[in-house]
Amino acid sequence: MSLLELDSVSVFYGQTQALHEISLVVEPGEIVCLLGGNASGKSTTMKTILGLITPRSGEIRLAGERVTRSAPAARIRRGLASVPEARRVFPEMSVEDNLLTGAFTRRTGIRAELASVYESFPRLAERRRQPAGTLSGGEQQMLAFGRALMSAPTLICMDEPTMGLAPIFVDRVLDLIAALNRDRGLAVLMVEQNAELALSIAHRGYVLNTGHLVLDGPAPSLIDNPAIRTAYFGA
Numbered sequence: 001m002s003l004l005e006l007d008s009v010s011v012f013y014g015q016t017q018a019l020h021e022i023s024l025v026v027e028p029g030e031i032v033c034l035l036g037g038n039a040s041g042k043s044t045t046m047k048t049i050l051g052l053i054t055p056r057s058g059e060i061r062l063a064g065e066r067v068t069r070s071a072p073a074a075r076i077r078r079g080l081a082s083v084p085e086a087r088r089v090f091p092e093m094s095v096e097d098n099l100l101t102g103a104f105t106r107r108t109g110i111r112a113e114l115a116s117v118y119e120s121f122p123r124l125a126e127r128r129r130q131p132a133g134t135l136s137g138g139e140q141q142m143l144a145f146g147r148a149l150m151s152a153p154t155l156i157c158m159d160e161p162t163m164g165l166a167p168i169f170v171d172r173v174l175d176l177i178a179a180l181n182r183d184r185g186l187a188v189l190m191v192e193q194n195a196e197l198a199l200s201i202a203h204r205g206y207v208l209n210t211g212h213l214v215l216d217g218p219a220p221s222l223i224d225n226p227a228i229r230t231a232y233f234g235a
């Protein structure tokens with residue numbers, strides 16, 4: 001059973017249609033990237049999956065169950081977690097308290113999950129009592145990632161995980177995503193401006209252009225596809 005299915009999803013902002021009958025799937029254990037140029041609808045697609053925007057038509061299913069009109073928390077209970085764009089950690093709260101907010105849907109296993117997050121991100125363990133706002137950009141990205149893992153998700157959605165990071169952190173974040181996928185079987189749906197970077201760790205990709213899905217396929221088939229250039233830079 002697919003972890004996530006979008007079936008002909010259309011989204012409007014007022015009169016303006018932002019997504020046109022988008023259909024996509026994420027299977028267990030996959031890294032899937034959502035590519036496209038500016039204003040192509042990547043963030044809108046992510047927000048719709050997370051339950052922050054309700055589609056006008058179409059259907060969304062998580063592990064086979066319809067969640068098209070479910071609240072974000074209900075989706076988290078069905079295995080979805082997100083690392084939002086620009087990270088948004090709580091700057092005054094300690095690293096550890098930030099992590100614990102990620103476990104709000106859970107009653108048990110929280111300490112064990114915390115230990116496992118610290119194992120994946122030793123830097124966060126070292127800084128557990130430090131206010132999150134004092135972390136570097138790369139460390140805040142790790143914290144946002146760790147917080148998402150605290151709900152023990154099967155699928156994690158990441159919006160521009162490398163945005164604004166120094167090149168050394170870009171590689172580190174991508175390595176981490178690949179490692180969590182490999183070691184825990186975590187599925188990832190990732191929005192990324194940098195198509196080449198995203199495709200270097202993804203199994204499959206979808207390409208959006210002005211709210212339409214124009215191309216999809218295995219990552220290697222997309223890397224040199226001229227249609228990607230068109231989607232990003234125009235014909």
Ligand SMILES: Nc1ncnc2c1ncn2[C@@H]1O[C@H](COP(=O)(O)OP(=O)(O)OP(=O)(O)O)[C@@H](O)[C@H]1O
Pocket residue numbers: 013018036037038039040041042043044045
């Ligand atoms: N809250 C909103 N109200 C009205 N229009 C919106 C809103 N959010 C996005 N849009 C419009 O929807 C379209 C898709 O925007 P979206 O943010 O999903 O694109 P994106 O691919 O994530 O772009 P970028 O890479 O530039 O962030 C754009 O034309 C945008 O102007």
